[in-house]
Amino acid sequence: MGRSVDVVEQERVAKLATPSGSRELSVDLRGRLGDWPLFVLFVTPNLLLLIVFTYWPLLYNAYLSLMQWDLISPVKLFVGFENYRFLLEDNEFREVFRNTVVFTVGTVGGTVILGLLFALLLDQPLRGIALARGVVFAPYVLSGAAVAVFWINMLNPRFGVVAQVASWLGTVSPNWLNHPQLAMVAVILVYVWKNVGFTTIVYLAGLQRIPQELYEAATVDGAGIVERFRYVTLPQLGPITLFLLVVSTISSFQAFDLIKVLTNGGPVNATTTWLFYIWEQGFVAFNAGRAAAAAVLLFVFLAVISFLQVRMGERRVSYD
Amino acid sequence: MPERLTRRRVLLLTLGGLSGAALLAACGQGQATPTPMPAGGSAAPSPTPAQASGATASPTAPAVVKTPGSTVKVVYWGSFSGVLGEAEQGMVKRFNESQNEVQVDYQYQGNYEETAQKLTQALAAGTTPDIVLLSDVWWFKFYLNDVLLPLNDLFAASQIDTKDYVDPLIEEGTRKEVIYWVPFARSTPLFYYNKQVWQEAGLPDRGPKTWQEFTEWVPKLVKTEGGKTVRYAFVHPSAASYIAWLFQPVVWQWGGRYSDPDFTIRIQEDPAVEAGRFYLASVKDGWAVGSKDIVAEFVNGAAVAMMASTASLRGILKSATFPVGTAFLPEGPKGFGCCTGGSGLAILKNKPKEIQQAAFKYLAFATAPEHTMWWSQNTGYMPVRKSATASQEMQQFYQQNPNFKTAVEQLPKTRPQDAARVWIPNGDQIIGKGLERVTVQFEDPATVFADVAATLTREAKPVVEQLKRREGY
Numbered sequence: 001m002g003r004s005v006d007v008v009e010q011e012r013v014a015k016l017a018t019p020s021g022s023r024e025l026s027v028d029l030r031g032r033l034g035d036w037p038l039f040v041l042f043v044t045p046n047l048l049l050l051i052v053f054t055y056w057p058l059l060y061n062a063y064l065s066l067m068q069w070d071l072i073s074p075v076k077l078f079v080g081f082e083n084y085r086f087l088l089e090d091n092e093f094r095e096v097f098r099n100t101v102v103f104t105v106g107t108v109g110g111t112v113i114l115g116l117l118f119a120l121l122l123d124q125p126l127r128g129i130a131l132a133r134g135v136v137f138a139p140y141v142l143s144g145a146a147v148a149v150f151w152i153n154m155l156n157p158r159f160g161v162v163a164q165v166a167s168w169l170g171t172v173s174p175n176w177l178n179h180p181q182l183a184m185v186a187v188i189l190v191y192v193w194k195n196v197g198f199t200t201i202v203y204l205a206g207l208q209r210i211p212q213e214l215y216e217a218a219t220v221d222g223a224g225i226v227e228r229f230r231y232v233t234l235p236q237l238g239p240i241t242l243f244l245l246v247v248s249t250i251s252s253f254q255a256f257d258l259i260k261v262l263t264n265g266g267p268v269n270a271t272t273t274w275l276f277y278i279w280e281q282g283f284v285a286f287n288a289g290r291a292a293a294a295a296v297l298l299f300v301f302l303a304v305i306s307f308l309q310v311r312m313g314e315r316r317v318s319y320d
Numbered sequence: 321m322p323e324r325l326t327r328r329r330v331l332l333l334t335l336g337g338l339s340g341a342a343l344l345a346a347c348g349q350g351q352a353t354p355t356p357m358p359a360g361g362s363a364a365p366s367p368t369p370a371q372a373s374g375a376t377a378s379p380t381a382p383a384v385v386k387t388p389g390s391t392v393k394v395v396y397w398g399s400f401s402g403v404l405g406e407a408e409q410g411m412v413k414r415f416n417e418s419q420n421e422v423q424v425d426y427q428y429q430g431n432y433e434e435t436a437q438k439l440t441q442a443l444a445a446g447t448t449p450d451i452v453l454l455s456d457v458w459w460f461k462f463y464l465n466d467v468l469l470p471l472n473d474l475f476a477a478s479q480i481d482t483k484d485y486v487d488p489l490i491e492e493g494t495r496k497e498v499i500y501w502v503p504f505a506r507s508t509p510l511f512y513y514n515k516q517v518w519q520e521a522g523l524p525d526r527g528p529k530t531w532q533e534f535t536e537w538v539p540k541l542v543k544t545e546g547g548k549t550v551r552y553a554f555v556h557p558s559a560a561s562y563i564a565w566l567f568q569p570v571v572w573q574w575g576g577r578y579s580d581p582d583f584t585i586r587i588q589e590d591p592a593v594e595a596g597r598f599y600l601a602s603v604k605d606g607w608a609v610g611s612k613d614i615v616a617e618f619v620n621g622a623a624v625a626m627m628a629s630t631a632s633l634r635g636i637l638k639s640a641t642f643p644v645g646t647a648f649l650p651e652g653p654k655g656f657g658c659c660t661g662g663s664g665l666a667i668l669k670n671k672p673k674e675i676q677q678a679a680f681k682y683l684a685f686a687t688a689p690e691h692t693m694w695w696s697q698n699t700g701y702m703p704v705r706k707s708a709t710a711s712q713e714m715q716q717f718y719q720q721n722p723n724f725k726t727a728v729e730q731l732p733k734t735r736p737q738d739a740a741r742v743w744i745p746n747g748d749q750i751i752g753k754g755l756e757r758v759t760v761q762f763e764d765p766a767t768v769f770a771d772v773a774a775t776l777t778r779e780a781k782p783v784v785e786q787l788k789r790r791e792g793y
Contacts (some may be wrong), residue, residue, distance in 0.1 A: 069783065070465070070782070071441075071443075072443050072444070072461075072465040073465055073786070074438055116781060140565070158620065172548045177612070178558070178611065178612060178760060179609060179760075180761045182762060207765045264560050265762040266559065266560070266612075266756060266758065267558065267756050267761070268559075268753050268757050268761060269753070270758045283440070284437065284746060284749065285745060285746040285749070285779075286440060286461070286745050286746070
């Protein structure tokens with residue numbers, strides 16, 4: 001890191017050296033007040049967008065979570081923490097929580113592990129590899145609703161492709177999307193199919209950044225292909241894996257379009273995830289307060305998860 | 321030297337991804353394009369009458385409308401797609417071409433639920449349409465919140481005899497003698513059957529008189545191949561395709577009800593539970609199946625009978641490759657039962673007078689005898705005017721298309737639906753999801769309906785309070 005910094009700068013940094021990195025940063029900025037206007041100029045547009053579209057709705061949502069309101073009535077009834085109490089005691093919400101955990105573990109695990117496998121395959125110097133890379137990445141750029149409609153037809157138990165394949169194998173395709181357990185499996189599979197391209201591309205970039213010398217050194221030390229993967233590739237991909245875990249978890253929690261079109265959260269509530277539940281409570285059942293409370297709980301839950309992931313990463317992941 | 325990922329870089333990337341996702345989420349909300357709300361008379365009379373549109377005219381400038389050659393624009397939100405959507409667009413086109421004072425802009429909003437959702441959001445944003453199609457389960461919510469225009473004066477001013485509307489249909493949208501919701505696309509459930517399979521099975525060419533009789537026919541209708549059922553006798557819809565609407569008459573046929581008019585919930589009581597057990601037996605015994613699209617199953621021959629709306633009739637006749645029969649619903653242990661359903665038109669309050677009048681012009685046109693006839697023949701919905709049903713043209717049509725007649729003949733035997741489904745917001749889906757637990761997850765109706773009753777009772781509370789505020793009792 002320090003290699004590109006010139007000597008004068010090095011001395012200055014050494015003088016300012018303090019135990020905490022953030023203090024170092026602020027002192028650094030104060031020392032060069034001249035950059036402030038430029039800084040403000042660059043930050044303001046984005047900050048304004050965040051305030052209008054993220055922070056203000058966040059606060060307003062917290063306020064709504066204490067109300068009973070049907071989204072039209074001019075009267076918002078203050079109910080305190082009643083909505084939170086309801087959610088924490090509700091069986092349906094417990095089921096939604098379970099569904100969310102299954103969906104998140106399935107989709108994050110699926111995309112990260114498959115992504116790594118695909119990346120390893122696509123990293124090989126084979127003919128037509130560029131085409132293969134394109135094929136793997138393509139579903140990621142498709143619209144979720146279109147993917148869902150396509151898969152509804154694929155999974156149709158009577159005339160879908162999956163049913164065809166099943167009949168060649170001498171069995172009958174289950175009714176994937178209307179089955180109490182298989183519906184969730186199907187939704188996870190479709191989600192992984194659509195999103196694995198993203199993790200693959202990121203991993204591929206990561207693989208190509210691993211210096212060749214490390215592999216050469218490992219080979220000289222007598223490491224076989226398994227050892228090279230275990231002791232060179234995996235540790236080198238650590239930061240990327242952490243990044244992918246955090247980002248995939250968050251986008252998995254945001255999944256909506258696929259679920260809405262594929263199963264509409266059903267049968268019954270079998271594929272209703274946390275976010276889907278918030279939408280359903282808010283905009284189908286018009287329980288604005290209950291939906292807001294569920295959103296606040298999701299926010300807290302996600303914050304904790306992200307914190308834990310980064311914390312764990314700090315201990316496990318090496319950046320060198 | 322290749323760029324390395326540092327810890328700070330990973331954090332930055334992560335944060336970037338987060339805020340990007342948040343922005344996307346914020347911008348993802350579908351933006352409706354309705355008329356702007358009149359800004360309390362601040363919009364001055366339009367400078368050039370030729371360009372004047374009703375949407376921008378101020379309430380204090382009714383003269384604009386009377387300017388010859390000018391038109392009032394009216395935004396209409398509807399819910400029809402496919403065959404029904406074509407008919408709906410046809411209706412709007414006929415209206416726009418029939419006169420040059422009012423121009424209706426028809427905007428499809430998705431199904432009934434989505435239309436109600438968008439109207440709710442539009443009310444919050446102050447950007448509502450002028451006229452809107454609301455289903456039997458949604459208009460009441462908007463009535464409770466007092467956003468629908470009372471229509472009696474407009475009916476009187478247009479000299480339309482409201483007595484010509486079919487009584488049970490117009491009464492449903494009337495509260496304390498004030499009309500808010502005018503029947504337009506009204507339906508009843510029908511029993512549909514596949515005449516070809518009926519014939520092959522040697523059954524009489526009619527629907528079963530009772531469910532008992534139907535279960536006796538079942539072995540002749542179900543077809544299995546290699547131990548797997550390839551043809552079912554009957555198909556149940558999902559919550560989203562209104563199983564709670566189609567189960568309503570069955571509950572009555574078993575002598576039960578969802579609720580009393582005062583929101584006392586009755587679905588957990590024995591008669592309704594027994595009706596639920598009949599549904600459970602139908603799927604457990606393997607002659608019926610739950611599906612998200614019953615019409616598709618029927619048309620593809622995967623199921624040979626179903627209860628479905630009259631509104632599906634035109635579409636089914638168009639796509640079925642076999643002759644289709646329609647019949648009254650079968651009777652249960654406690655006799656006959658059937659409900660009405662569908663949707664009607666309402667006009668939004670808080671609009672300038674000339675917009676309301678223009679919107680009413682369309683409402684009157686679409687439900688006028690000659691147009692309700694045209695609509696009925698092109699969809700399967702029932703004519704909403706007595707004079708239309710009695711007319712020679714309609715009678716002739718019925719002779720040539722006996723399937724279209726079934727609903728009209730069944731209509732006098734129908735009754736209004738129970739409050740739990742139509743007046744509790746989302747009551748339809750609460751009951752529907754309960755029924756899915758029976759038809760898809762094979763759970764015992766006694767347990768399921770007890771849960772449903774608890775939810776309905778809880779969700780009814782705010783409605784009762786609102787109703788007290790609105791109607792004062």
